[in-house]
Amino acid sequence: MMSRPPLASALERMREDCTDCGACLTNCAFLSQHGTPGTIAARFDFTSPQGRQIAYQCSLCGLCAAVCPEKLDPGALFLDIRRRHVEDGDFESKPYRSILRYESLGGSALFTQYVVPPGCDTVLFPGCTLPGTRPAVTLELYRQLRRIVPSLGIVLACCGKPSHDLGRTAHFQAAFGTIRDRLVEHGVRTVLTACPNCTTIFSQYGQGLTVQTVYQPLHLHGLAKGVAAGASRAVSIHDPCPGRDDVRTQAAVRGIVTGLGHTLVELRHSRRLTMCCGEGGTVGCAAPELSDQWADRRRREADARVLVTCCAGCAGRLNRVTPTVHVLDLLFRPLVAFHRNLPVARAPFTYVNRLLLKRRIKGERLNNA
Known part of the structure; x- marks a missing residue:
């Protein structure tokens, strides 16, 4: 692990460089509730275990950094706060037992x-x-x-x-x-x-x-050959937030879906601006209401269209609120992929x-x- 600057310095930079423009607020369930990263850095006492708990409500999804005009990365700061919390012996594992x-x-x-x-x-x-x-x-x-x-x-x-x-x-x-x-x-x-x-x-x-x-070689070698007549759908891609900058995988997944004969309707928040499904950063353990808000935002954007994703975790989380399938379901079991009773174990x-x-x-x- 690379050496990190003192936490106090990172917090000071966030307080000073965040302009409170609000670009991140409208996109984030967490920040819209607690304020801009600069406000949070100034308001909470991160020298105390109680103050550091706020960091566990961030999904670490990176959307705030993607939209920040000042190129700040609040998620990296909150992850650093989590690390300091553990190093100081203040981490309580009970909420995360599962x-x-x-x-x-x-x-x-x-x-x-x-x-x-x-x-x-x-x-x-x-x-x-x-x-x-x-x-x-x-x-x-x-x-x-x-x-x-x-x-x-x-x-x-x-x-x-x-x-x-x-x-x-x-x-x-x-x-x-x-x-x-x-x-x-x-x-x-x-x-x-x-x-x-x-x-x-x-x-x-x-x-x-x-x-x-895996999606790159699957697409490159042309395994997506098309579905049975009448089985094509208009679908939207949910890009997993850890891969928001992975343009090659994003292109490959879209190539697989269209290669199977489906029509793509891009979501407002896609690719680099994709949203968290609600599972990110283990937020569901610390703040389940924030996890639900993320999932509901995705449901509204889907507008009743089936979501396709390359993350099994995202598929499971989002399928609770809106029909969601894994792209490998489309590829390897296309005739049943859209069935609501598709066999997916729990x-x-x-x-x-x-x-x-x-x-x-x-x-x-x-x-x-």
Whole structure:
């Protein structure tokens, strides 16, 4: 982790450089409730544990930085405050027990799997949510990518994004460092990610590894061949907020959707100006009402159109309030993707799915050895 400037200096810069123009207020559920970043920096006492709690209501989505005319990054400041909160021993884990257990199990020997065959320099890293909610889709994804990269390996593990966003830096560095070091030691040079959170983590901390999302090779190799006559829809793309600057993946996802014959209606907040689905920054644990506001804003923009996203977490969150599907649903099960009863597992069955997928992948490699 790079050295950080003193928190007092970061707060002073926010107080002085924020012009209170309000560009970020109209877009953010959190800031519209508490004021501009400059106001928050001046109003709250961030030397106290109570004052630092406000940082856990920020989704860390980056939209404020995307619209700020002064090029300020309030999300980075709030993440830094979270890290200081943990370092000072003031972090209370109880509200985050569920997400931390999810992360812990995802990184345990029971759920992790490293399949790195001889000569493999590229692995699929599908993340946690996709294998749990869509195990058959994940397996088909692996199979299709192996047609493109025959020596492709696969790693089932948790990248540690929850701890990263909660400010648990030491825990995150240890957990992700183990993954990175193991991949590098096995000669892996490229990681194909299906989850935008995993993409962010590998891009920022995966020294020695090249990162690419799976959607780029899927689109490049023309797997989107069109759907059955009459099955096309007018849909909108929900770009996950961790990938707001990932123009290649944004283009690939749109290429897959249109390649399947669907019509795109762009949302007002898309691409670099995309909104959080409500799951970002673990806000749902600390301020569920803010999480609900984010999701409701997305619902209103969708205007009854089906949303398509490349994030399994976003798909699950938004589907509670408006029809939302994963782009891989469209690609690998197009005839049922738009059904409201599309089989998407929920906890605790997601854990069972991940264990069964682990077993199926092992058998897959043995049968194709």
